Amino acid sequence: MNLYGLIGYPLTHSFSKRYFTEKFSREGIRDSAYELFELPDIAALPGLLATQPNLRGLNVTIPHKQAVIPFLDHLDESARKVGAVNVIKLAAGGKKTGYNSDYYGFRTTLVAWLGRLGVTETAALILGNGGASRAVRAALDDLRIPYQVVAREASATTLSYQQVTGELMAAFPLLINTTPLGTHPHPETFPLLPYARLTTANLLYDLVYNPAETQFLAKGAARGAGTHNGLAMLHGQAEKAWEIWQD
Numbered sequence: 001m002n003l004y005g006l007i008g009y010p011l012t013h014s015f016s017k018r019y020f021t022e023k024f025s026r027e028g029i030r031d032s033a034y035e036l037f038e039l040p041d042i043a044a045l046p047g048l049l050a051t052q053p054n055l056r057g058l059n060v061t062i063p064h065k066q067a068v069i070p071f072l073d074h075l076d077e078s079a080r081k082v083g084a085v086n087v088i089k090l091a092a093g094g095k096k097t098g099y100n101s102d103y104y105g106f107r108t109t110l111v112a113w114l115g116r117l118g119v120t121e122t123a124a125l126i127l128g129n130g131g132a133s134r135a136v137r138a139a140l141d142d143l144r145i146p147y148q149v150v151a152r153e154a155s156a157t158t159l160s161y162q163q164v165t166g167e168l169m170a171a172f173p174l175l176i177n178t179t180p181l182g183t184h185p186h187p188e189t190f191p192l193l194p195y196a197r198l199t200t201a202n203l204l205y206d207l208v209y210n211p212a213e214t215q216f217l218a219k220g221a222a223r224g225a226g227t228h229n230g231l232a233m234l235h236g237q238a239e240k241a242w243e244i245w246q247d
């Protein structure tokens, strides 16, 4: 039996466990299982690996995405660029490699979307300055898409929401929401932008996937902008994890 799992704390509801359990059943993968491993302290990771010799791969969630790094033997390019790990491959010889599949999930889905739209050149405003924002920045760096980060406080490297104008949204037409604003159970919230100044030239990508249409996307659609939610990225990062584990 090949075992896969998720480490984090607390683990109340897990998308990954449901996703992989359904995938194994749908695709007739009978030799694999996916389990949750609640780890309040990341120092317990070596003990977990010692007691679970069938583990082939792990997903990593809050609060261990950065703290897990010293416990690994090697970091993939994606994890190095983002500075965080959400997938670990456990090789037969015991070597532990960290990856960031959010980077791949975002990059792949953005490239596919821009390709469908025939957009070859763009520039982005990234809303939010947390972990998901770092994965988005790394992907945009690699795709050579220029960007500005918008955060609640302006700094040497970030603009504030008050500084976002219609002109800025025309110069940076791709708006990417990496904040949790709009997520269930607060679907009424949204990033504070001058939405009335959006045009059909704008493209709004929301990393939020629950609900499928956030206020951010609805306000963009109302102005004729293109919209894309976070569901394909969520599935894309999970499929990338599976690909890494099978590689």
Ligand SMILES: NC(=O)c1ccc[n+]([C@@H]2O[C@H](COP(=O)([O-])OP(=O)(O)OC[C@H]3O[C@@H](n4cnc5c(N)ncnc54)[C@H](OP(=O)(O)O)[C@@H]3O)[C@@H](O)[C@H]2O)c1
Pocket: 102, 105, 127, 128, 129, 130, 131, 132, 133, 150, 151, 152, 153, 178, 179, 180, 181, 183, 207, 208, 209, 230, 231, 233, 234, 235, 237
């Ligand atoms: N679709 C996917 O596959 C996928 C993957 C990863 C994450 N996500 C989603 O992305 C979102 C962010 O995740 P994360 O891990 O980056 O979280 P995080 O590290 O907590 O960062 C979120 C950032 O959003 C900003 N923010 C938080 N609350 C805000 C508020 N009330 N108003 C304005 N800005 C606020 C903050 O930036 P400032 O303080 O600098 O403004 C913060 O750094 C979550 O909803 C998560 O579910 C989706």
